[in-house]
Amino acid sequence: MTSNYTVAVLGLGAMGLPMATRLATQLTVHGFDIAEPRLKLAADAGIRTFASAREASEGANALLLAVRNGEQLDDVLFGENGVASVLKPGAVVILGSTVGTEAIPATVARLAEYGVELVDAPLSGGPKRAGEGDLLIVVGATPAAQEKARPVLELLASTLSIVGDKPGDGQALKTVNQLLCGVHIAAAAEAMALADALGLDQAKTLAALEAGAAGSFMLSNRGPRILEAYNDEGAEVLSRLDIFVKDMGIVGKATRAAGLAAPVAAAAEQLYLLGQAQGLAAADDSAVIKVVAPSRRTV
Numbered sequence: 001m002t003s004n005y006t007v008a009v010l011g012l013g014a015m016g017l018p019m020a021t022r023l024a025t026q027l028t029v030h031g032f033d034i035a036e037p038r039l040k041l042a043a044d045a046g047i048r049t050f051a052s053a054r055e056a057s058e059g060a061n062a063l064l065l066a067v068r069n070g071e072q073l074d075d076v077l078f079g080e081n082g083v084a085s086v087l088k089p090g091a092v093v094i095l096g097s098t099v100g101t102e103a104i105p106a107t108v109a110r111l112a113e114y115g116v117e118l119v120d121a122p123l124s125g126g127p128k129r130a131g132e133g134d135l136l137i138v139v140g141a142t143p144a145a146q147e148k149a150r151p152v153l154e155l156l157a158s159t160l161s162i163v164g165d166k167p168g169d170g171q172a173l174k175t176v177n178q179l180l181c182g183v184h185i186a187a188a189a190e191a192m193a194l195a196d197a198l199g200l201d202q203a204k205t206l207a208a209l210e211a212g213a214a215g216s217f218m219l220s221n222r223g224p225r226i227l228e229a230y231n232d233e234g235a236e237v238l239s240r241l242d243i244f245v246k247d248m249g250i251v252g253k254a255t256r257a258a259g260l261a262a263p264v265a266a267a268a269e270q271l272y273l274l275g276q277a278q279g280l281a282a283a284d285d286s287a288v289i290k291v292v293a294p295s296r297r298t299v
Helices: 016-023 036-044 053-057 070-078 104-112 127-132 143-156 169-197 202-210 217-227 241-257 263-277 285-292
Strands: 006-010 028-032 062-065 092-095 117-120 135-140 157-164
Touching (some): 016 036, 092 143, 104 117, 117 143, 117 169, 157 169, 169 217, 169 241, 169 285, 202 217, 241 285, 263 285
Parallel strands (some): 006 028, 135 157
């Protein structure tokens, strides 16, 4: 696919900008963000920027959205300044966020009124991997919509998993994924807090754990940031703690709706909720260790 394929990226934040930059290597990218500094960074990266989301979305083959929840999804598409009405028939909306399955049917139905399809494609990997096209993306969409979105998905994903032929399937699998991620981060924080309480060198403990059967992606990825959580400025914020408040809430709703007991996930959710209540909402999610152990052991 060449530059005659246009994708609009709404939101040029920590994930949106590297994704837009990656896409601009082969596609025409229209970008919009409410923050002027982000627009300048995007323009410097070769992205054509616009003064409004509606202007950025006109004439695009695909619209890539990263929103916080179902309410934001509805507002961006169908609110007072919603973009759904300016999308050309045949376009696709690629939803890269984790919003849960509940919001999907109504969104699909309303987009259909404009001749637009939803590609349910929640993604994982973080800003660095987004810029390298190294994301995990799980997709639920009709085969026709998948093909329309493929130029975007293939540029962003190193692992592209088609999990179903209807929107909602991607959200369902991502909910399972987030259960594991949320539990793994909480468990890693507990383990490192225990290491500290036992008088072990945390950095050496982390290295040893990574090399053994207890190792995991989340331990390796969050471990170094967990060790920085007590620094004056904390760890660099690459994934906010309140994102897991949201995501573990989605997990809880899903398990209850399925009549499934999920005590480990519920316990992890409570740790993130406590962190939020203690003022850590905007901190990196590795700061959950400060819920388990409010301060480091002193010798």
